[in-house]
Amino acid sequence: MANEVCLRTLHLDRPWLLSSYESEGGYEALRKILTEKISQETIIETVKTSGLRGRGGAGFPTGLKWSFINRSAPGEKYIVCNSDEGEPGTFKDRDILRYNPHALIEGMIIAGYAIGGTAGYNYIRGEFWEPYERFEAALQEARDAGLLGENILGSGFSFDIHAHLGGGAYVCGEETALLESIEGKKGQPRFKPPFPAMFGLYGRPTIINNTESLASIPDIIRQGGEWFRDLGVENSGGSKLFSISGNINNPGVFEIPMGTPFSELLEMAGGMKDGYKLKAVIPGGSSAPVIPGEQMMELTMDYDSIAKAGSMLGSGAVIIIDDRQCMVKLLDRISYFYYEESCGQCTPCREGTGWMHRVIHRIENGQGRPEDMDLLDDVTQRIMGRTICALGDAAAMPVAAFIKHYREEFQYHIDHKKCMVGGR
Amino acid sequence: MSLRCEPWARTDKREDKENLFSPEIRAEIDQWVAKYPDEWKQSAVMAALRIVQDDNGGYLTEELMDRVADYLDMPRIAVYEVATFYSMYELSEVGQHKICVCTNVSCMICGSENIVEHLEKRLGIKLGETTEDGKFTLKEVECLGACGGAPMFQIGKQYYENLTPELVDSILDSLEQDNGE
Numbered sequence: 001m002a003n004e005v006c007l008r009t010l011h012l013d014r015p016w017l018l019s020s021y022e023s024e025g026g027y028e029a030l031r032k033i034l035t036e037k038i039s040q041e042t043i044i045e046t047v048k049t050s051g052l053r054g055r056g057g058a059g060f061p062t063g064l065k066w067s068f069i070n071r072s073a074p075g076e077k078y079i080v081c082n083s084d085e086g087e088p089g090t091f092k093d094r095d096i097l098r099y100n101p102h103a104l105i106e107g108m109i110i111a112g113y114a115i116g117g118t119a120g121y122n123y124i125r126g127e128f129w130e131p132y133e134r135f136e137a138a139l140q141e142a143r144d145a146g147l148l149g150e151n152i153l154g155s156g157f158s159f160d161i162h163a164h165l166g167g168g169a170y171v172c173g174e175e176t177a178l179l180e181s182i183e184g185k186k187g188q189p190r191f192k193p194p195f196p197a198m199f200g201l202y203g204r205p206t207i208i209n210n211t212e213s214l215a216s217i218p219d220i221i222r223q224g225g226e227w228f229r230d231l232g233v234e235n236s237g238g239s240k241l242f243s244i245s246g247n248i249n250n251p252g253v254f255e256i257p258m259g260t261p262f263s264e265l266l267e268m269a270g271g272m273k274d275g276y277k278l279k280a281v282i283p284g285g286s287s288a289p290v291i292p293g294e295q296m297m298e299l300t301m302d303y304d305s306i307a308k309a310g311s312m313l314g315s316g317a318v319i320i321i322d323d324r325q326c327m328v329k330l331l332d333r334i335s336y337f338y339y340e341e342s343c344g345q346c347t348p349c350r351e352g353t354g355w356m357h358r359v360i361h362r363i364e365n366g367q368g369r370p371e372d373m374d375l376l377d378d379v380t381q382r383i384m385g386r387t388i389c390a391l392g393d394a395a396a397m398p399v400a401a402f403i404k405h406y407r408e409e410f411q412y413h414i415d416h417k418k419c420m421v422g423g424r
Numbered sequence: 425m426s427l428r429c430e431p432w433a434r435t436d437k438r439e440d441k442e443n444l445f446s447p448e449i450r451a452e453i454d455q456w457v458a459k460y461p462d463e464w465k466q467s468a469v470m471a472a473l474r475i476v477q478d479d480n481g482g483y484l485t486e487e488l489m490d491r492v493a494d495y496l497d498m499p500r501i502a503v504y505e506v507a508t509f510y511s512m513y514e515l516s517e518v519g520q521h522k523i524c525v526c527t528n529v530s531c532m533i534c535g536s537e538n539i540v541e542h543l544e545k546r547l548g549i550k551l552g553e554t555t556e557d558g559k560f561t562l563k564e565v566e567c568l569g570a571c572g573g574a575p576m577f578q579i580g581k582q583y584y585e586n587l588t589p590e591l592v593d594s595i596l597d598s599l600e601q602d603n604g605e
Binding site for chain 2: 076085086087088089090091093094121125126127128129130162163164165166167168169170181182183184185186187194199202203243244245246247251252253282286317319320321322325329330333334337340341343
């Protein structure tokens with residue numbers, strides 16, 4: 001049971017083509033909606049039934065999000081897809097764009113139909129040139145086939161989609177920063193409320209969903225909300241793409257049912273490379289709190305199981321940390337990332353990320369002070385919950401978790417001016 | 425609470441836009457402008473900056489940013505804000521090939537330090553520097569979303585994954601032989 005939804009075409013030669021997608025049931029859902037004139041409420045209810053939760057990281061129920069929009073409001077309403085994929089460790093949306101772009105396009109059109117939308121934008125991170133070209137080519141194929149643009153399949157419903165390329169900024173994965181960026185500005189998050197469903201792109205009602213969420217929509221409509229929900233487990237409907245990386249034999253993207261044991265996922269990914277042992281796992285991208293390896297081996301890959309262990313499923317980016325890795329050094333790099341990517345708008349994040357990084361960096365380099373551990377505890381608590389967007393929390397959570405589980409490695413660095421691991 | 429969402433205002437709009445860029449560049453920018461609502465030409469600023477940067481050997485100058493501002497009827501400061509905020513815009517000269525090496529956590533676990541060390545040794549420069557012949561710039565970048573192929577780097581529009589020192593050598597050898605573009 002793998003690759004049943006977003007990566008459905010993967011076994012085909014040139015899976016990204018319209019003909020490949022259609023051979024796997026592609027655009028059947030859209031055709032059905034338009035010919036049978038299925039109501040917007042029915043579509044939204046089906047998505048609610050499916051249990052689909054936002055695949056970008058926050059896990060917010062997609063159907064519920066769609067229901068927030070005032071469908072009868074006059075004027076433009078937008079569907080925006082978040083293909084900014086920047087959470088370190090995540091590389092699944094790239095594969096959807098490269099190998100099954102039509103699933104995303106069909107999902108965006110259906111979403112547009114369901115909310116009374118007038119146009120869609122797909123925000124693709126600027127570095128993803130190959131995926132961008134695939135997506136553009138797929139848009140053209142869809143337009144040529146009458147599936148996209150004016151009067152789709154003669155139904156009277158019109159909806160077009162455009163790609164927007166980013167310029168290299170992690171924070172633009174935050175939905176309101178992404179909107180600012182499409183509007184031609186610095187990507188600095190907006191205050192919420194108002195939420196995008198009320199006041200989004202160009203000040204118009206807007207729904208923003210992750211690539212994987214939208215690419216799951218066609219099969220949910222085609223095969224039913226229950227079908228999708230039953231692929232997964234309670235509270236975590238469907239299957240999910242996991243990006244797994246580290247010193248393992250077969251790193252990559254695996255689309256598997258929610259609730260699959262982590263140990264099975266690790267096995268699918270070929271297990272640990274020879275000579276490496278599992279030490280710890282970051283289960284949902286670098287902002288997700290780290291989980292010790294032995295504890296992780298007991299968990300299943302779904303929202304509740306990972307949350308109970310004190311972390312989060314996030315984007316499904318599973319970073320395998322082996323026994324040759326120094327946790328201080330890894331956290332030094334992770335904290336540098338958030339320092340580098342803070343947009344500078346909120347003081348706790350702008351100052352706090354730099355502060356955390358400088359303290360961790362000096363511990364890593366043998367200049368740690370006895371009071372540094374307490375200092376880090378204190379700084380993380382002063383960032384969390386005190387910023388406009390989640391980047392502050394994303395920066396603080398890994399610091400708190402690394403120290404919680406691996407305090408002795410940090411203490412060893414401070415006391416002995418060297419590393420516990422590998423005699424560095 | 426009053427909510428506003430308006431494009432930047434510019435009163436002294438430039439009329440002779442055909443003098444700002446070549447017809448090819450203008451056509452390319454116009455393709456992007458057409459994607460957005462008529463009053464939101466500024467949505468094309470990121471694309472316009474990328475297009476003129478590529479055309480200028482990989483970096484932006486103040487003059488080019490000013491032209492982009494004039495072309496899109498934006499205040500110049502608004503264009504500088506964008507150009508300085510996003511990491512893919514270069515504000516000083518770079519080499520013919522910009523090597524963007526990921527050193528983030530997955531790449532680090534899989535040995536990106538060895539790749540950086542190898543690159544620095546072979547090119548005789550450090551991260552953030554350009555070779556004297558202007559051929560290569562070495563840039564450290566954040567996660568590029570290809571961790572399944574770690575360690576990796578990007579040169580131009582191309583990703584190179586599962587790097588080893590030998591593979592790095594063969595990639596650089598072929599780029600060195602290529603004098604064109």
